[in-house]
Structures are given as C-alpha cells and as structure tokens.
Amino acid sequence: MSPALVSLATILAIVAFGTTIGFLAGVHRKMDLEQWTVGSRGFGAVLVFLLMAGEVYTTFAFLGASGWAYSRGGPTLYVLAYLTLAYVVSFFVLPQLWELGRRHALQTQSDFFHARYGNPYLAGFVCVVGIVSIIPYLQLQITGVGIIVSLATFDRIGRVAAMAVAVVLLVAFVFASGVRAVAWVSIVKDVLMLGAAFAIGIGIPLVHFGGVGPMFAALVHVKPGHLTMPGATANLGHAWFISTVLLTSLGFYMWPHAFASTFTARSADTLRRNAVVMPLYSLTLALMLIAGFSAVLIVPGLANGDLALLTVVRQTFPPWFLGVVGGAGALTAMVPASIFILSAATLFAKNLYRPLFAPAMTDDQVAVLARAMVILLGLISLVLAIFSSTTLVSLLLTGYAGVTQFFPGVVLGLYWQRVTMRAVFAGMIAGVATAAFLMLSHRDPVFGLSAGFLALCLNFLIVVAVSLSVPVAATDRQLPDGTADLPAGG
Numbered sequence: 001m002s003p004a005l006v007s008l009a010t011i012l013a014i015v016a017f018g019t020t021i022g023f024l025a026g027v028h029r030k031m032d033l034e035q036w037t038v039g040s041r042g043f044g045a046v047l048v049f050l051l052m053a054g055e056v057y058t059t060f061a062f063l064g065a066s067g068w069a070y071s072r073g074g075p076t077l078y079v080l081a082y083l084t085l086a087y088v089v090s091f092f093v094l095p096q097l098w099e100l101g102r103r104h105a106l107q108t109q110s111d112f113f114h115a116r117y118g119n120p121y122l123a124g125f126v127c128v129v130g131i132v133s134i135i136p137y138l139q140l141q142i143t144g145v146g147i148i149v150s151l152a153t154f155d156r157i158g159r160v161a162a163m164a165v166a167v168v169l170l171v172a173f174v175f176a177s178g179v180r181a182v183a184w185v186s187i188v189k190d191v192l193m194l195g196a197a198f199a200i201g202i203g204i205p206l207v208h209f210g211g212v213g214p215m216f217a218a219l220v221h222v223k224p225g226h227l228t229m230p231g232a233t234a235n236l237g238h239a240w241f242i243s244t245v246l247l248t249s250l251g252f253y254m255w256p257h258a259f260a261s262t263f264t265a266r267s268a269d270t271l272r273r274n275a276v277v278m279p280l281y282s283l284t285l286a287l288m289l290i291a292g293f294s295a296v297l298i299v300p301g302l303a304n305g306d307l308a309l310l311t312v313v314r315q316t317f318p319p320w321f322l323g324v325v326g327g328a329g330a331l332t333a334m335v336p337a338s339i340f341i342l343s344a345a346t347l348f349a350k351n352l353y354r355p356l357f358a359p360a361m362t363d364d365q366v367a368v369l370a371r372a373m374v375i376l377l378g379l380i381s382l383v384l385a386i387f388s389s390t391t392l393v394s395l396l397l398t399g400y401a402g403v404t405q406f407f408p409g410v411v412l413g414l415y416w417q418r419v420t421m422r423a424v425f426a427g428m429i430a431g432v433a434t435a436a437f438l439m440l441s442h443r444d445p446v447f448g449l450s451a452g453f454l455a456l457c458l459n460f461l462i463v464v465a466v467s468l469s470v471p472v473a474a475t476d477r478q479l480p481d482g483t484a485d486l487p488a489g490g
Contacts, residue, residue: 010320010327014188053190066288066309067304069292069295070302086248087278107346127347129403133402167378167379170338186335200288204290208316247401248397251400251404251452310326345371401451405427412463416467439451
C-alpha cells in the first residue's frame with residue numbers, strides 16, 4: 001500500500017471513530033434546549049476539563065502556533081504567556097458566572113447581559129458581535145482541516161474536499177447531540193493530540209539535530225534574531241507582546257462558546273479545580289512551538305508558515321504516524337468548530353431572533369431554529385475558508401479584538417455595583433467600532449500596541465466614566481453575596 005493510502009486510511013479511521021462517538025453521546029437523552037446547549041448543567045470535573053480543553057486547543061495550537069514560530073519567531077511566544085494568565089482570570093470570574101447562571105437559568109453569554117442589565121438590545125448587540133467574532137475562529141478550524149488532510153495524504157485529498165467532508169460531519173453530530181457530543185469527542189481528540197504533540201515536539205529536533213538544545217543552538221547560529229523581539233517581523237515588539245498578552249488573557253473566556261461552557265459545570269468548585277489543572281495542557285503548545293522553530297532549519301523558504309509543521313512531519317515520520325497526526329489534527333479542528341457553531345446558532349435563535357422578532361417562540365421552537373442555523377453557519381464557514389488566504393493566527397487575533405470588548409461589562413457587572421447598562425453599551429460600541437476600524441484598515445499594531453488592546457482601554461474608560469456620572473441611587477443593586485443581581489434601572 002502506498003504511503004498516501006496508509007496515511008489516508010488512518011485519518012479516515014480516526015475521524016470515523018470520533019464522529020461515531022459524537023452521535024452516540026446524545027443517545028437515550030431528550031435533546032431539549034437545556035440539554036443541547038449546557039448538558040443540563042451536570043458535567044463533572046472530567047467532562048468540563050475535556051470540553052474546555054477541546055474548545056481551547058484548536059487548529060491554532062496544532063498549526064497556527066507552529067506556523068508563526070516558523071514565520072514570525074519570537075513574537076509567537078505570547079501564546080505561552082496569555083494562557084497562564086487567562087486561567088488565573090477564570091479562577092475568580094467563572095465561579096461567579098456559574099452562580100448567576102444557576103440562579104437565573106442562563107444558557108448563553110447574551111443571557112448574562114440581559115439578566116444583569118435588563119436590556120434586550122444590549123443582549124442582541126452582544127449576540128451579533130459574538131457571532132461575527134466567532135466566524136473567523138470557525139473559519140480558522142475549517143481552513144486547518146483542509147491543510148491537515150491535504151498534506152497528510154500527500155495531496156491525494158484536496159483541501160476543498162477535506163473541508164467539505166469535515167463540515168458535513170461536525171454539523172451532523174452537533175445537530176444530533178449538542179454540547180455533550182463535543183465533550184465526548186474531545187476524549188479521542190485529546191488523547192491523540194497529546195501523544196502526537198510529545199512525539200512531534202521531542203522527535204523532530206531529536207531526529208534532525210540530536211535534541212532540543214542542539215536545535216536551538218543551530219537556530220541561534222543561523223538566525224540569531226529569530227528568537228528575540230520582533231523576530232522576523234518589523235513591528236511586533238515588546239509593546240505589542242505585552243498588550244496582546246493582556247488582550248487575549250482577558251478575552252479568553254469572553255468567547256461565546258467558552259463563556260457558555262461555564263454553565264455546563266455541576267458546581268462552582270468544578271470550575272475552580274479546572275482552572276488549576278488546565279495550565280498543564282499548555283505544555284502541548286510549547287511542543288508545537290519547538291516543532292515550528294525546528295522547521296525553520298529543516299524546510300526553509302515555505303511561502304505559508306501554517307504548512308511548516310506537517311511538512312516536517314511528512315519528512316520525518318512513517319506514513320502511519322503521519323495519518324495519526326492528520327487524524328488528531330482533523331479532530332482538533334472539528335471539535336472546537338462544533339462548539340463554535342453550536343454557540344453561534346444558539347445565540348442567534350435564542351438571543352437575537354426570538355426577543356426581537358418572535359417573542360412568543362417556545363424553547364422547543366428555539367431549539368429547532370438553532371439546529372437549522374447550525375447548517376447555515378457550517379456552509380458560511382466553508383465558503384469563507386475556501387476563498388480566504390488569511391493566516392490562522394491573524395484570524396484568531398481578529399476574533400479576540402471583538403470578543404474582549406465584552407470583558408468590562410462582565411467583570412464590572414459582577415464586582416461593581418455602580419456600573420450601568422448605558423455605560424456598558426456605550427463602551428462596548430466604542431470598543432468594537434475602534435477595533436474593527438483599526439484592524440480592517442490594517443492599522444494593527446498602533447504605536448506598537450495591539451489595536452484590540454487600545455480599543456479595550458477606550459471601552460473601560462467610557463464604562464467607568466459614564467457609570468460614575470450616574471447618581472448612586474440609580475445604579476444596580478447587589479445580591480447578599482456581593483455579586484450583581486438584576487438591574488434596578490438604566
């Protein structure tokens with residue numbers, strides 16, 4: 001059997017196995033809106049860990065990080081810094097969100113904003129920004145599937161065909177089993193990804209250089225500036241690094257899917273324990289970076305850095321292992337893409353369409369509409385993935401610039417009594433508009449700083465200033481435990 005067929009057969013077996021588990025996850029369970037979106041709030045520590053790891057460690061971790069290590073160098077190290085800080089933020093913020101979610105039966109991010117600030121238009125705006133920000137992240141996953149399967153099968157399977165098949169499969173098991181499918185498929189994906197990451201991160205430098213240390217020594221000799229700031233870039237210096245770390249660590253759990261996964265937990269302590277152990281999973285990113293740095297010396301001159309990892313794997317390992325890596329990579333894209341589609345579809349059906357256009361809709365009707373939106377969003381992401389050439393990391397940072405604008409409304413809404421709906425709405429509009437203008441006009445970074453971070457600073461400033469201008473008597477009341485309750489007024 002040819003190497004291409006060996007690799008292809010391995011990929012197909014892994015993807016088929018993972019997809020079957022996704023379908024079986026919802027067997028013997030009534031998939032009402034509560035079960036479909038938040039798993040009836042019954043996930044213990046293991047399932048919460050698998051769900052959050054599954055949606056966090058994506059194609060970006062598999063291809064994007066190594067691709068930037070290859071093409072940009074030193075600035076890529078921001079990914080190791082922001083994850084650690086993000087889990088610190090989650091330790092304090094997510095348990096508070098869970099308490100409000102349990103008390104007010106929240107299922108989505110927009111539910112929180114509506115319950116906290118009492119304005120359906122603010123909740124609708126959050127919904128729209130969340131969906132628009134998710135689409136680049138979803139596109140990232142679908143693009144990643146095409147790259148992975150094409151390279152892993154020695155170009156026997158084209159990118160478009162691979163992306164189309166992946167979208168059909170992930171849409172199908174999300175349609176059938178909801179968030180429970182994502183958590184269970186993550187088991188297969190995480191086991192394979194961990195094994196592949198250690199084999200790649202240690203094996204590639206060992207085979208080609210005799211170890212990780214000699215590889216870095218050779219890289220410093222050949223490209224002495226590659227591991228320092230700004231690396232192979234002209235403007236991604238220390239100011240960009242710090243501002244991007246702050247932007248992404250604060251925005252990490254502001255993604256609608258990550259925010260909503262909080263509500264699947266059985267208890268607040270489950271989320272605290274998860275925040276403690278999640279950093280261990282970040283070791284896989286360090287291994288992917290090592291592989292990307294190794295590729296600088298092994299396959300110099302690639303036009304697309306996102307191809308670096310699998311190109312080196314194809315040159316270093318036997319076809320069956322390339323198939324394992326390809327299968328793990330395909331699931332690494334499909335699992336997070338599934339939760340992205342589920343979250344975006346639920347937001348549209350429950351927090352945009354029903355309150356603004358059909359207030360009389362029942363939860364069962366919302367669930368039907370959300371399932372229909374899963375299909376539509378899958379098609380949109382496929383079209384964008386086919387016709388876009390943006391790098392994976394650039395897609396990720398574009399989405400972050402949008403969703404991080406939710407952070408002031410969330411954290412101040414939880415911990416500051418005086419914050420008001422008008423202040424949050426004004427700050428969010430200003431932050432989103434500023435981030436969109438700067439990034440779409442290619443003014444990122446600005447004065448060396450991340451455009452999204454500057455937009456977040458403006459957002460915070462407006463929220464605080466407008467809130468302080470309102471008399472204390474007109475601001476929101478608090479619950480006995482010190483967290484904010486439903487608003488008393490504007």
